[in-house]
Amino acid sequence: MIKYKLSCKNCELVFDSWFATSKEYDKLKKKKLLNCLNCNSLKVEKTLMAPKLINKNFDNNTNKELQKYKNTIKKYQTFIKKNYEYVGEKFPQKVRSIHYNNDKKEKGIYGTASKKDLEGLREEGIETQMIPWVEDKDN
Numbered sequence: 314m315i316k317y318k319l320s321c322k323n324c325e326l327v328f329d330s331w332f333a334t335s336k337e338y339d340k341l342k343k344k345k346l347l348n349c350l351n352c353n354s355l356k357v358e359k360t361l362m363a364p365k366l367i368n369k370n371f372d373n374n375t376n377k378e379l380q381k382y383k384n385t386i387k388k389y390q391t392f393i394k395k396n397y398e399y400v401g402e403k404f405p406q407k408v409r410s411i412h413y414n415n416d417k418k419e420k421g422i423y424g425t426a427s428k429k430d431l432e433g434l435r436e437e438g439i440e441t442q443m444i445p446w447v448e449d450k451d452n
Contacts, residue, residue, distance in 0.1 A: 314331050315331070315332050316331050317360075319357050320357070320359075321356060322356035322358060323354035323356045324352040324354065326350065326351040328350055383447055386445055390446065390447065398422050404422065405433070405434060407424070408422070408434060409437070412437075426441070431443065
């Protein structure tokens, strides 16, 4: 997906729009399927856009805030690693085993699951929690 800032040459409205690819914009423009949200004019053009990038020096206060959240997440991770059993990608199967077979463990479990797996668990009435996970290395 790509986001372009578009401008109407007729009423001067500037608005954002998402496209599947950069070629998709060209295809829609050529077929005259791009129109202004305000006046319905076909005189809509892309404007210059700058990507929004975050680098380590962009704003010291923001970096401090991000680091604070990252440290909090790392504390939760440490707690989870100490108190729960890691089951990796077998998480959906292990959770079902616990839920349906009363396969109680001394420790709770944690692991990885796809969004599809989590939706399936939720549909079966199995409650799980998803938490952000920060890699130990600094990026």
